Amino acid sequence: MTMYTLHMTRANFTCWRDDARRLLAARVPPGNVLWQSEDSAGDLFASGGTDLPPPAEAPLALRLSRHELRRLECASHYWHTHHQECRWALLYRVVWRLAMGEGEALLAGDSDGAIIEQRVKAVSHEVHHIHAFLRFHPQPVDDEHQHAPEFIAWFEPRHDVLEAAAQHFIDRMGQHRWLIMTPGGAIICDGRQWHIERPETGAFTVKDYQALAEMEDDAEDLWLAYYASTFNPARLNEKTMVRSMPSRFWQHMPERVLITGLISHARHGAQRLGQDSRLATRRGRTIASNGKSRH
Amino acid sequence: MQLTDKLIVLADAAKYDASCASSGAPKRSSKGQKGLGATNGNGICHSFTPDGRCVALLKILMTNFCLYDCQYCINRRSSNVPRARFSVDEIVRLTLDFYRRNLISGLFLSSGIIRSNDYTMEALVRVARTLRIEHQFRGYIHLKTIPDASPDLIRQAGLYADRLSVNVELPTSQSLERLAPEKSDTTIRHAMSTIRDGLEEATAEPKAPRFSPGGQSTQMIVGADETDDHTILGNVQSLYSQYHLKRVYYSAFSPIPESPSSVPLIAPPLLREHRLYQADFLIRGYGFHADELLTGPGNLSLDIDPKLAWALNHRELFPIDLDSADMYMIARVPGIGVTSAHRIDTLRRERRIRYSDLTRLGCSMKKLAPFITTQDYRPRQAGLERHALLAQLQTSTPAQMALL
DSSP states (O other), rough: OOOOEEEEETTOHHHHHHHHHHHHTTTGGGGGGGOOOGGGSSSSTOOSOOOOOOOSOOOOOOOOOOHHHHHHHHTTTTTOOTOOOHHHHHHHHHHHHHHOOOOOGSSTHHHHHHHHHHHHHHHHHHHHHHHHHHOOEEESSGGTTTOOEEEEEEOSSSSSOHHHHHHHHHHTTOOEEEEEEEEEEEEOSSSSSSEEEEOOSSSOOOOHHHHHOOOOTTTHHHHHHHHHHHHOOGGGOOHHHHSOOOOGGGGTTHHHHHHHHHHHHHHHTTOOOSSHHHHHHHHOOOOOOOOOOOO | HHHHHHHHHHHHHHOOOOOOOOOSOOOOTTSSSBBOOBOOSEEEEOEEESSSSOOOOOOEBOOOEEEEEEEEOEEEEEOOOOOBBBHHHHHHHHHHHHHHHSSSSSEEEOOOOOOOOHHHHHHHHHHHHHHIIIOOOOEEEEEEETTTTTTHHHHHHHHOOOOEEOBBBSSSSHHHHOOOOOOHHHHHHHHHHHHHEEEEHHHHTTTTTOOOOOOOEEEESSSSOOOHHHHHHHHHHHHHHHTOOOOOEEEOOOOOOOOOSOOSSOOOOOHHHHHHHHHHHHHHHHHOOOOOOOOSOOOOOOOOOHHHHHHTTGGGGOOEETTTOHHHHHTTTTTTOOHHHHHHHHHHHHHHOOOOHHHHTTTTHHHGGGGGEEBBBGGGGGGOOOOHHHHOOOOOOOOOOOOO
């Protein structure tokens, strides 16, 4: 039985879809395909690419609903670790099973469907994280910087969420010019169009980013003032905070400098009251009840 | 007063409002256009403070000067707090600046009552209008409505806001009378009806001007008075049905400085607040009736969640067979949520349900085990009495959430 090796370095869902179509047409079962991607480097059986066989006499074909396709594509953005199954192999086994009439292969109760579901969830979650926790830093705007980004950000996502981030921020930022850099690529937007630039070799580092950035930023103080003040020390609940905002994101969020202090302050006395202790020591002002406020 | 100082005063004054939702807005985009901001119906939590609550919106008061003397409120006129007032431009500048940095998804603006109800409401509307018209801001705006403001101003607010809310403040009108002498249950409900009518018109007539597309919500403070959960849930159920509310928020009463003797000076009842949210969710999402969750006066149990409590009181309905039971009953099994119930239903059209499917669906196995059967599973606990089963299912000793 022939083994087929497919090179998936820098591949995307569309490449995989073409390959999967041809493999199905040739009725190649999933056990006979080696998917070689950057994240599964050094596979024991890896060799040069193999030409795919011609279509079989009774080729398999599969029609998927838009919803199903979207799920598969989303799962393909999951970066698996060394001991997890390669994303492309998993996807091919699922479409193979579907083509063989096993309708449950994509359902969350199925053993493969559950992995797909778990990956879709992880990717969607990471998309949500980049939408939420990314922080733009305003850059100087003058003649010298006419075409330079007005806002820049650095983010280290766990999965391939660049496209999803691009779509989101282009809706938000109007005609502003902005740049988001991640180890795997940078999104550059000039206020109308955006594109993704990949590092020529290896990955972008936070140093590459810092080389671009002008980090002086006074207005961050306003945000810190707000963050500390909107916190209610009487309701201290660190566990929920950390669960909802994993600490791997804190590094690039300005409020990181406040968190420990607020917690220990709340533990040592401030916890009885909800009020910000900066206000407790200040002179207050009651208002007469004659229907006129005094200001 | 410096802007930073104002922000500290007016964010502190606003944080007792529990609502932080930035969801429910229509799809809006600024792609390639002048202006700023987008909404797509989903909320985004941009940060979390150490109290575990999310920061989605810039939540501030326009001013904490206030003519009212609501006993539970830190901004009551007799309270000795620093006072401040933002100008329209200051609020606009803060909102846009925070928004561009991706710190927030929009603005949640409320205010103490100054001069008159209409004067205050008009100022709130002016902020929203300036953001929307002058700056073409397409992010989220939530306006807290002043209940005694004229209906016309409420309608204007609906043109610019994604969500409007009027707080019922306390669970019963008697408590409101006692603790918030200047407010009245009647006018609060009147304002909620005005918003409801606006919402109905906007849905009924496609050409009608836009009106608060994210609907309306309200908040009540829990633990500032003696009202029990049974009364609260009963009132909440009628609020939902009368005013098309998107959400009722429950805010555990946090003790405030120089607390008047009319309100308690104890830690906020956070676990009770949590149980109320769970019960509220069962009423909104699972078709539970308030009377099913609490059959008589009293509070929800703190040691088990209300769905489990309900199932334990209805052992005669269980266990149910997942291959044949109604969807409605599957969603009522403790440990199976609405999403999982749908997935079970889809899967059982392909093949019969196995016990291990439920693990893969992420159901809470320990909770559901006594209440279901599948072709390969029958609960051992079927014969156990309610109290024996309860002892098995209790995960930990009942306690209020960790404080001090």
